[in-house]
Amino acid sequence: MKLATSLQEIQPSYIREILSAASAPGVISLAGGLPDDTTFPLALMAKSLSDLSNKTQLFQYGNTAGYTPLLNYFRSLYQLPASHSSIVCTGSQQGLDLIARAFINPGDSVVMEAPSYLGAIQVFGLAQANIESVSQDPDGPNLDELETCFATKDIKLFYAVPDFHNPTGVCWSLAVRQKVAQLCQQYKVGFIEDVPYRELRYKGDFLPLVSSFCPDNSLVLRSYSKIATPGIRLGLVTGKADWITALNTVKQAADLHSSVPMQAVLLDLLQHPDFDEHLVKLRALYYSRYQALSQQIALKLPSNCYANSVDGGMFIWLSLPDCDVDALAQSALEHGVAVVPSSVFYQDRATVIPALRLNFTNASVEELSEAVDRLAKVIKLHC
Amino acid sequence: MKLATSLQEIQPSYIREILSAASAPGVISLAGGLPDDTTFPLALMAKSLSDLSNKTQLFQYGNTAGYTPLLNYFRSLYQLPASHSSIVCTGSQQGLDLIARAFINPGDSVVMEAPSYLGAIQVFGLAQANIESVSQDPDGPNLDELETCFATKDIKLFYAVPDFHNPTGVCWSLAVRQKVAQLCQQYKVGFIEDVPYRELRYKGDFLPLVSSFCPDNSLVLRSYSKIATPGIRLGLVTGKADWITALNTVKQAADLHSSVPMQAVLLDLLQHPDFDEHLVKLRALYYSRYQALSQQIALKLPSNCYANSVDGGMFIWLSLPDCDVDALAQSALEHGVAVVPSSVFYQDRATVIPALRLNFTNASVEELSEAVDRLAKVIKLHC
Incomplete structure (x- = not known):
């Protein structure tokens, strides 16, 4: 064929x-983007893993959006407003793929910084998007290029990794975050904020999410591969409820739902007193x-x-x-x-x-x- | 957006x-297609689940095609020829989605029996395929309609559930299986054989897979939701190696790989003496x-x-x-x-x-x- x-x-x-x-x-x-497997918190997961065999319901078909207690935990952890919701994905990679499938028609324009995350280039390539690049300064994307791009082209999405960018490690400054959010709102560009490395900050203060300055104009992709373990393949997308509903429809066709036992183990781990x-x-x-x-x-x-x-x-x-x-x-x-x-x-x-x-x-x-x-x-x- | x-x-x-x-x-x-959760073989999975926390490597990023020992087991179990390979999916639903994404352009024609599995209608709908229907007789698809359809239209794929069809329960006869395989070869139509219920035979003899009569012209979708448990979300696609390679490329973008701990647990279960x-x-x-x-x-x-x-x-x-x-x-x-x-x-x-x-x-x-x-x-x- x-x-x-x-x-x-x-x-x-x-x-x-x-x-x-x-x-x-x-x-x-x-070469890889692999966490060190000696750091995996398996000791904190052991009881949860061995308890699984007593929890029959976790092995039945689950809800497409995710295991309800985990979704409830995320709502509280990330302080989602009532108008927002979330969907658990088979890794944040799937979240990105669902976003592209739900919102991108072939030929639609997507902006990324150059260089950019290879997995995103693949996803938007599969979606046959037109990828526009803006160059990257030490504190984030070049704002002049970005505004020119937004102003002169019909841009649907801006995909970025503002916290310790893959591959460059750049972390966007507060001023850049605010300006990008303002530009996305002004030009009605959806902001896709991918934050797999956000918790891996070694110095300096945590900065607000870009999407905190344009919450109804953005989707946030979270990964549990770096802070928990990659093998369990769990990520999350949060944002406006009707956008998450669209991702849910695609996910029904894509894999029905993500592994429920793994979601239950992740919930226990995130709530573990030693986490x-x-x-x-x-x-x-x-x-x-x-x-x-x-x-x-x-x-x-x-x-x-x-x-x-x-x-x-x-x-x-x-x-x-x-x-x-x-x-x-x-x-x-x-x-x-x-x-x-x-x-x-x-x-x-x-x-x-x-x-x-x-x-x-x-x-x-x-x-x-x-x-x-x-x-x-x-x-x-x-x- | x-x-x-x-x-x-x-x-x-x-x-x-x-x-x-x-x-x-x-x-x-x-209403659902749910197995009875009281039948879940959790007792046979208990040791495997509790041993997971000692198996660090299962929690690292895995191969896109699947956990190697599980792939090796499937090669032997399903007696795959050397020219064939397989890919583990996040449920067989994902396998179907990967097939549609790898091979279907918008407007390509796909044949299904009417009525047909809703999840397949969704997948091919998302792929913007043109869906052609053939009616179903008590022993399988109406062969006259099928041949007319193949002969007069440019058909890329025929998707079917020959063993205890969803929703009708129909099981294709041996003669129908052979004839469908012959027609698919004659008209160069890829045959997508979805067999989630194959092991749930209550009387009569197991019949050969349709694809056993056209092995290089077909892909087989297997599910472990009915014989193991749905919540672990694991399925398999087998077929010609270059077709599986194409699915692998899509899966890299779709979710990188399926949960490795769940794959290891499934392998143990399938090999358990009491399975x-x-x-x-x-x-x-x-x-x-x-x-x-x-x-x-x-x-x-x-x-x-x-x-x-x-x-x-x-x-x-x-x-x-x-x-x-x-x-x-x-x-x-x-x-x-x-x-x-x-x-x-x-x-x-x-x-x-x-x-x-x-x-x-x-x-x-x-x-x-x-x-x-x-x-x-x-x-x-x-x-």
């Missing part, structure tokens, strides 16, 4: 492909790794390689002098270190700025040091 | 809407309920109401004299019995034949008897 048109231009995710190569013996992987302590430890570990990777880069890489500093998240964005980043990433893999070249994060290959995304959450301090040694050799060869 | 065109004509699932009304106190529900005994008991219970419902219908309903006899599955199709089935179903709910009117199973409302789908797996023999009493009153009022 011939593939659907929407699929013909979609490439399988480079990152998901590289992950199998990256798991070869001897390779240190800074906050788990987050404190998680942040401390990741921060120490971030600091180690930063220091190693400053120490061992040439001065024309520039790593931004981040306040949270999972990634460092290492800007490089002009070079073929794909060849460099391939060569790095051959030298035993897996990284992701900047090229995969751009919708328009012509605009690629040479850089590497380096993950620091899933390697020890010793491995990070060794990885930078290997990277230094490869960069010397290619740049 | 304005809804996407594909969503504007999709109605939320009547069945999923009615299920909440059907759960009101005092209502006996024959076959569980299926034997399940079939015996459901068969006794089927017999009870049939007898009650013969005893209490007027002779112009005709219930087909079935060899398996979860449903009886009760044909009615001419009446407004929607009004009848609404009235039945008011009289304390939830049923699904035939109208929801037809793509083309003009062709609706008056009937009710009655589920017999999720009510006791006493409840089934009381339900038919209530139904008899309502039918007297409406027909």
Whole structure:
């Protein structure tokens, strides 16, 4: 059978492909966006998991929107107004896919920062959206470009990761958040706020969600892969009730509902008295790794390689002098270190700025040091 | 935001809407396609569930195609040829959705029997397929209509539930299976074989899959909702490797992968030494309920109401004299019995034949008897 048109231009995710190569013996992987599995709060989940077999109702068909006690908990946790609701998804990836399917016709225009999250490029590519890019400043999207884009084109959605952006780690300033919200309202652009790394802040104060400044004009995507575990595949979308209803209709066709036992286990975990302590430890570990990777880069890489500093998240964005980043990433893999070249994060290959995304959450301090040694050799060869 | 065109004509699932009304106190529900939760093999799953908290790797991101030991088990269980592969889905509903997204362009033609599974009508509706209907005989689709349809129209897929069809319970004969496979090959139509009820056979011999007669021309959708439990949301698609690769690309965008802990629990369950005994008991219970419902219908309903006899599955199709089935179903709910009117199973409302789908797996023999009493009153009022 011939593939659907929407699929013909979609490439399988480079990152998901590289992950199998990256798991070869001897390779240190800074490629994935993987949390460290030694941090998984399985001890806090153990009772809940073993109690499942006494809870028959959790194994029956469930509501499409999610397990009711979990939805109630989220309503309170995120202080949703009465006019808003939420839907549990099979990972926040599904939430994004449901949004694209519910609101995007082929040819509709969607704005993203460039570079941007690969999974979002895939989703909007499958939806055959026209993707418009705006460049990214150290405190968020370039506001002049964004306003010009909104003013001159018929934009339906702006998708962004304002807290510790994937791949760059950039965190939007308060002023940028307020201005983006104002522009979205002014130009009637739906704001899709993806916050998988929001809880992974290592320094500085939590900033309000962009959507808190335009609540009826936005949808928020939350992930439990980073603070709980990815394998359970649970995320959430919150926003205006009629928008969530549209996602619900698509989800009925997409998978009926997400795993109910996993939702019950997540609820128990989020309410566990030691869950906050788990987050404190998680942040401390990741921060120490971030600091180690930063220091190693400053120490061992040439001065024309520039790593931004981040306040949270999972990634460092290492800007490089002009070079073929794909060849460099391939060569790095051959030298035993897996990284992701900047090229995969751009919708328009012509605009690629040479850089590497380096993950620091899933390697020890010793491995990070060794990885930078290997990277230094490869960069010397290619740049 | 304005809804996407594909969503504007999709109605939320009547069945999923009615299920909440059907759960009101005092209502006996024959409406859902729910297994009886007292049959869930939780005792066989208990150790596996409580062991999860020692298996860190199951909580990390997983492969999109599924948990490797489970995929290996399925390869052996279903005796997949080397050129075929499989992908685990978030319920077989997701498998169907992935197929539609991978292969259907808006306007492509898909054949279904009328009546047909509502979830499939929703999926192909979202994909903006042109749905062609063929009528159903007691041993499967009307072959003359089917061949005329294949010969005169450009048909991409034929979607069917050959084992104990939802909603009618019809099981295709061997001769029909062979002929459909031959026609699909002759006219190059992909055959999508959905077999969620296949293991729920109460009498007669298992018949070969239709796809066993056209293996390179078909995809098989399997569900573990009926033989294991629905809440874990796991299904499978098998078929030619390059077709499964296409589904894999869509699934990366759709949800990355399905819950890994649930996949590990399913594998343990399917391999449990007492699993076959569980299926034997399940079939015996459901068969006794089927017999009870049939007898009650013969005893209490007027002779112009005709219930087909079935060899398996979860449903009886009760044909009615001419009446407004929607009004009848609404009235039945008011009289304390939830049923699904035939109208929801037809793509083309003009062709609706008056009937009710009655589920017999999720009510006791006493409840089934009381339900038919209530139904008899309502039918007297409406027909």
